[in-house]
Amino acid sequence: xAHRWINTLKDSDVTPEDLFMNRRQIIGGALAGIxxxxxxxxxxxALKGLEPNSYEDIASYNNYYxxxxxKDDPARYAQALTIKPWTVQIDGMVDKPGAYAFxxxxxxxxxxxxxxxxxxxxxxSMVVPxxxxxxxxxxxxAGVQSGAKYVAFETALRPAEMxxxxxxxxxxxxxxxxxxxxxxxxxxIMATGIYGxxxxxxxxxxxxxxxxxxxxxxxxxxxxxxxxxNKKPPTSWNKANAREYGFYSNVxxxxxxxxxxQASERPIGxxxxxxxxxxxxxxxxxxxxxxxxxxxxxxxDT
Amino acid sequence: MSAVIDAFNAFARRVPTWVLYIxxxxxxxxxxxxxxTGGLGAEPIKALEQxxxxxxxxxxxxxxxxxxxxxxxxxxxxxxxxALGLLAFxxxxxxxxxxLVLDVGILSQIWADILKRPYITIGMAGFVCLxxxxxTSNNFSIRKLGxxxxxxxxxxxxxxxxxxxxxxxxxxxxxxxxxxxMAAILGLLILRxxxxxxxxxxxxxxxxNKAK
Numbered sequence: 001x002a003h004r005w006i007n008t009l010k011d012s013d014v015t016p017e018d019l020f021m022n023r024r025q026i027i028g029g030a031l032a033g034i035x036x037x038x039x040x041x042x043x044x045x046a047l048k049g050l051e052p053n054s055y056e057d058i059a060s061y062n063n064y065y066x067x068x069x070x071k072d073d074p075a076r077y078a079q080a081l082t083i084k085p086w087t088v089q090i091d092g093m094v095d096k097p098g099a100y101a102f103x104x105x106x107x108x109x110x111x112x113x114x115x116x117x118x119x120x121x122x123x124x125s126m127v128v129p130x131x132x133x134x135x136x137x138x139x140x141x142a143g144v145q146s147g148a149k150y151v152a153f154e155t156a157l158r159p160a161e162m163x164x165x166x167x168x169x170x171x172x173x174x175x176x177x178x179x180x181x182x183x184x185x186x187x188x189i190m191a192t193g194i195y196g197x198x199x200x201x202x203x204x205x206x207x208x209x210x211x212x213x214x215x216x217x218x219x220x221x222x223x224x225x226x227x228x229x230n231k232k233p234p235t236s237w238n239k240a241n242a243r244e245y246g247f248y249s250n251v252x253x254x255x256x257x258x259x260x261x262q263a264s265e266r267p268i269g270x271x272x273x274x275x276x277x278x279x280x281x282x283x284x285x286x287x288x289x290x291x292x293x294x295x296x297x298x299x300x301d302t
Numbered sequence: 303m304s305a306v307i308d309a310f311n312a313f314a315r316r317v318p319t320w321v322l323y324i325x326x327x328x329x330x331x332x333x334x335x336x337x338x339t340g341g342l343g344a345e346p347i348k349a350l351e352q353x354x355x356x357x358x359x360x361x362x363x364x365x366x367x368x369x370x371x372x373x374x375x376x377x378x379x380x381x382x383x384x385a386l387g388l389l390a391f392x393x394x395x396x397x398x399x400x401x402l403v404l405d406v407g408i409l410s411q412i413w414a415d416i417l418k419r420p421y422i423t424i425g426m427a428g429f430v431c432l433x434x435x436x437x438t439s440n441n442f443s444i445r446k447l448g449x450x451x452x453x454x455x456x457x458x459x460x461x462x463x464x465x466x467x468x469x470x471x472x473x474x475x476x477x478x479x480x481x482x483x484m485a486a487i488l489g490l491l492i493l494r495x496x497x498x499x500x501x502x503x504x505x506x507x508x509x510x511n512k513a514k
Contacts, residue, residue, distance in 0.1 A: 065475075122474060124345060260415070271338065272346045274347070276408065
């Protein structure tokens with residue numbers, strides 16, 4: 001079920017990062033629909049011509065509070081995280097629960113390139129050339145039982161390696177969750193690399209979720225557990241402050257954060273004199289995902 | 303111990319206040335240079351804005367510490383307080399300018415932010431409190447206002463508390479740095495409360511006798 005969503009970028013297996021950086025204009029254009037369902041028509045106009053941020057920006061400006069709340073803390077301290085060996089416990093309402101070794105997961109999955117916009121709730125954004133596989137493929141491998149309605153995720157908790165967890169900034173371990181249809185959506189991936197390289201520890205090595213139409217904190221990092229459940233799972237920022245952070249957390253310029261506006265965002269990498277840009281509904285992925293929320297009042301179900 | 307304090311005070315007396323002004327002028331071009339050359343990270347605008355705000359808050363806190371230092375440590379840095387206050391005001395202005403011009407830049411959103419975002423409203427209120435203080439930080443004003451000058455400058459307490467709350471409110475979730483600043487601010491304000499007079503029975507009896 002891989003390749004169900006095609007970038008407007010030309011798909012190439014190994015794209016050297018200096019080539020990426022030298023491209024002034026990424027050629028958007030209609031691509032032959034290789035994949036299956038409607039996604040093959042290519043992403044909406046809003047996503048054409050996306051230029052990825054530099055690897056340095058992506059790997060040096062992070063929110064990973066387990067390693068400290070400064071933007072530069074994860075790059076500095078996340079190197080302490082041991083990522084070998086790594087297992088993902090998949091349990092709950094699945095046919096084949098168990099501890100899946102990361103190497104085995106990689107062997108079974110199809111890794112592809114996905115160039116996604118990434119929008120933080122703090123109103124900054126990046127464009128990231130992820131490498132990863134569709135979460136749907138992993139869940140199908142584990143065999144999702146009927147009756148399962150949500151997917152819950154959990155981040156590693158390593159007090160000896162994570163200096164930030166000694167402070168109760170959030171409840172640890174970090175947890176997140178998606179509705180099952182959100183998890184099975186072609187856009188939802190488990191990222192294992194950036195720019196064709198292994199994903200840096202500060203970005204959530206060895207594998208993390210990427211849900212590009214939601215605020216970045218939903219894209220949980222360094223995943224150790226995935227549980228299929230029929231109850232809406234708790235999510236860390238919602239637990240910390242339900243008034244400010246909802247379960248769905250869809251990027252929505254019309255619904256402000258109680259303390260700041262979400263109507264615009266700062267694209268990272270523009271330097272001291274870069275301008276803010278208007279935020280797009282669902283971070284530009286409206287065509288692909290709006291259908292998931294038909295009939296919902298997104299100003300209430302945030 | 304008091305010899306050390308005396309030596310320190312003698313040294314402080316000799317340092318001219320313009321040293322403070324000059325020292326605190328260096329961070330501005332330095333930060334701009336860092337911002338342009340990547341030294342402030344991938345998002346230099348917010349980093350610059352926060353650095354300027356932090357320096358402003360630090361200056362206010364140091365200014366607040368002058369009187370407790372004199373009272374409890376017998377260190378006299380009173381002559382530097384005006385410079386600290388004016389520099390704090392300057393840094394608040396720069397912080398505000400970065401926010402207006404580099405950060406938001408969209409006029410309609412600026413106004414909306416001031417009215418609708420509590421942490422910005424509070425920040426603005428703190429800034430407004432500092433304006434009359436900066437305007438009257440000169441000998442002419444002290445002469446003209448007399449005892450009212452001292453009353454006016456108690457606005458500092460409000461401004462620094464507003465600054466502390468502004469910091470707490472602009473971060474995501476519960477973070478330690480703003481809380482530490484708030485603790486320092488509250489601690490320094492508590493130190494200004496008048497000391498309760500100790501009970502001194504014999505001295506009081508003598509005084510009572512004398513009064514008869």
